[in-house]
Amino acid sequence: MTTATHKSATKSEHDAYALLTQDHKKVKKLFGDFKKLSKSDASDEAKATLVGQICMELTIHAQIEEEIFYPAVRAAISDEDLMDEADVEHDGAKNLIAQLRGMRPGEDHYDAKVTVLGENIDHHVKEEEEKMFPKAKKAKVDTATLGKAMLKRKHELEKTEGAEPVKATKSSAR
Ligand SMILES: [Fe+2]
Helix, strand or coil, rough: CCCCCCCCCCCCCHHHHHHHHHHHHHHHHHHHHHHHHHHHCHHHHHHHHHHHHHHHHHHHHHHHHHHHHHHHHHHHHHCHHHHHEEEEEEEEHHHHHHHHCCCCCCCCCCHHHHHHHHHHHHHHHHHHHHHHHHHCCCHHCCCCHHHHHHHHHHHHHHHHHHCCCCCCCCCCCC
């Protein structure tokens, strides 16, 4: 018997596409927030906090894509060019993120770097949602299993990337 062995795992946030699309929406909103901030007289601190969040979100997003999603998709679809371009786009984004992390708002080209990073990400989102995901769907990539692994990894990375200090698990006596 092969039926009815799955628990009622409906299409959920554990699906890889849902997870990645959710991230895309989130960062798009954050870039929009930055645009508003830079038009207002926002404090440097407010900008720095927002850009810190953008950099963190994108770093984690890129990492789960590179570690888990891209290798699976690359193996399933026959489009090396598309996957290579995605890698190169990630490199471009990481470069800007690294620069921004070493800067303070008000420094030369700071806002421009955030804006260009946002444009870079807009393009990334378009390529994935309009080209990569449909190809992966066609190739029947197991996005439920991938999604679960990605979510788990995401939570791990949030602990290391996030501002919250890592808490010791239980009271494993010293
Ligand atoms: Fe993405």
